[in-house]
Amino acid sequence: MIPASFEYARAGSLREVLNALAAKDGTKLVAGGHSLIPMLKFRLAQPARLLDIAHIAELRGVSEYRRGARIGAGTTYRELMESDILRERFPLIGEVCRTIGDLQVRNRGTIGGAVAHADPASDMPAVLIVLDALINVRSKRGKRAIEARDFFQGAFTTALVEDELLTDIILPPSPRGAGSAYVSFAQAASGYAIVAAAAIVARTRKTVSHVEVALTGLGDVAHRVESTRQLVGTKAEPEVLDKVAAEAAAGIEIQGDIHAPAEYRRHLTAVAVRRALDAALARAR
Amino acid sequence: MQRSVTLSVNGAERSVRVEPRALLVHVLRDELNLTGTHIGCDTSQCGACTVLIDGRAVKSCTVLAVQAEGSPITTIEGMGRADALHPLQQSFWEKHGLQCGFCTPGMIMTAADLLQRNPDPSDDEIRHALEGNLCRCTGYVNIVAAIKDAAATVRAGRSAGAAA
Numbered sequence: 001m002i003p004a005s006f007e008y009a010r011a012g013s014l015r016e017v018l019n020a021l022a023a024k025d026g027t028k029l030v031a032g033g034h035s036l037i038p039m040l041k042f043r044l045a046q047p048a049r050l051l052d053i054a055h056i057a058e059l060r061g062v063s064e065y066r067r068g069a070r071i072g073a074g075t076t077y078r079e080l081m082e083s084d085i086l087r088e089r090f091p092l093i094g095e096v097c098r099t100i101g102d103l104q105v106r107n108r109g110t111i112g113g114a115v116a117h118a119d120p121a122s123d124m125p126a127v128l129i130v131l132d133a134l135i136n137v138r139s140k141r142g143k144r145a146i147e148a149r150d151f152f153q154g155a156f157t158t159a160l161v162e163d164e165l166l167t168d169i170i171l172p173p174s175p176r177g178a179g180s181a182y183v184s185f186a187q188a189a190s191g192y193a194i195v196a197a198a199a200i201v202a203r204t205r206k207t208v209s210h211v212e213v214a215l216t217g218l219g220d221v222a223h224r225v226e227s228t229r230q231l232v233g234t235k236a237e238p239e240v241l242d243k244v245a246a247e248a249a250a251g252i253e254i255q256g257d258i259h260a261p262a263e264y265r266r267h268l269t270a271v272a273v274r275r276a277l278d279a280a281l282a283r284a285r
Numbered sequence: 286m287q288r289s290v291t292l293s294v295n296g297a298e299r300s301v302r303v304e305p306r307a308l309l310v311h312v313l314r315d316e317l318n319l320t321g322t323h324i325g326c327d328t329s330q331c332g333a334c335t336v337l338i339d340g341r342a343v344k345s346c347t348v349l350a351v352q353a354e355g356s357p358i359t360t361i362e363g364m365g366r367a368d369a370l371h372p373l374q375q376s377f378w379e380k381h382g383l384q385c386g387f388c389t390p391g392m393i394m395t396a397a398d399l400l401q402r403n404p405d406p407s408d409d410e411i412r413h414a415l416e417g418n419l420c421r422c423t424g425y426v427n428i429v430a431a432i433k434d435a436a437a438t439v440r441a442g443r444s445a446g447a448a449a
Contacts, residue, residue: 007305108343
């Protein structure tokens with residue numbers, strides 16, 4: 001398969017990227033290209049011009065940020081997995097990266113590319129939602145920060161507008177002693193989630209003081225689970241966990257496909273949420 | 286529109302005229318005659334086209350040649366010679382890690398990336414690393430054995446080198 005023709009240029013600076021986006025001339029950005037190049041090959045996308053942003057240093061790497069972390073949009077999954085800051089402070093990132101693609105894909109694919117692409121079955125959105133991540137974007141008009149829970153709006157649809165570049169992702173510090181987990185029921189051939197749950201839980205003495213769970217794979221977009229609120233203030237007794245898991249899919253429109261009908265996804269949702277909560281609780285200190 | 290692209294392949298600079306849409310795997314095979322890099326699925330699944338860019342295993346069917354300009358590329362032809370095989374090539378031979386051989390170049394390039402960062406991988410770690418490389422013949426058992434064997438050879442070579 002061969003893509004349709006396009007022009008190609010390498011961006012040397014952020015300014016050059018923002019100027020190109022402001023021109024609204026059909027330029028598409030490419031970093032790792034592991035979402036875009038398959039689409040080009042299938043001719044699902046036929047941009048006039050590609051601007052390569054893989055070599056802009058300020059878009060790459062993980063750094064300390066206000067006791068949390070800042071992740072450049074062009075950071076590869078492999079770099080995320082090898083980051084000491086993320087391993088210590090946000091082990092959920094490494095856990096989810098292990099389930100994404102394969103070794104070669106993780107060597108090229110970038111977190112910013114995946115987040116901006118917003119494939120409905122991708123793993124990172126649910127994780128960023130439970131970590132209360134902020135997505136920083138820039139354009140010639142200025143900067144803004146978008147909460148992850150507001151960023152993902154639908155299948156391949158985000159809060160990014162045409163002239164904006166996703167520059168970095170901020171992870172605020174997690175509550176002290178928090179435990180996290182990612183449980184994915186993946187389609188065997190593609191590795192994409194049929195249903196997956198990301199969870200983070202913190203306890204003060206034995207009482208749950210913080211909990212966030214988000215789901216991916218159910219439909220067009222990752223969902224924050226509302227039923228977990230009833231866990232706060234409890235000691236996470238089995239019957240409360242059962243109730244939270246059973247109600248996790250409430251209010252979410254579940255879509256079936258050739259891999260799993262909606263009813264099976266509903267069932268898996270309860271299983272994934274319960275397992276993710278159990279694992280996160282076991283890891284919480 | 287064609288443009289000149291200079292690739293650094295197996296230690297040599299090679300200039301070709303290609304369109305920006307040319308995939309690295311096609312340039313390696315059709316322009317540079319490095320046909321050891323295979324095309325299996327063409328959809329980033331099978332790993333037969335795996336090469337190293339900047340020392341990291343990537344699927345060359347999912348990289349544009351223009352993206353690889355300026356980065357060192359290693360293909361299976363750069364691993365060893367017929368009279369001086371790379372430890373991975375030697376071990377795939379000795380441990381019968383191939384049958385038809387179509388997936389083998391990709392398997393070896395992925396294994397090379399793994400062994401760079403993990404000189405003593407467990408069976409599970411090898412299998413996880415090979416997630417993106419499909420073999421339709423062997424059932425993977427001998428591939429895992431070959432990679433373990435090569436890892437031991439490399440480690441022994443290193444300690445011998447350190448002793449000398």
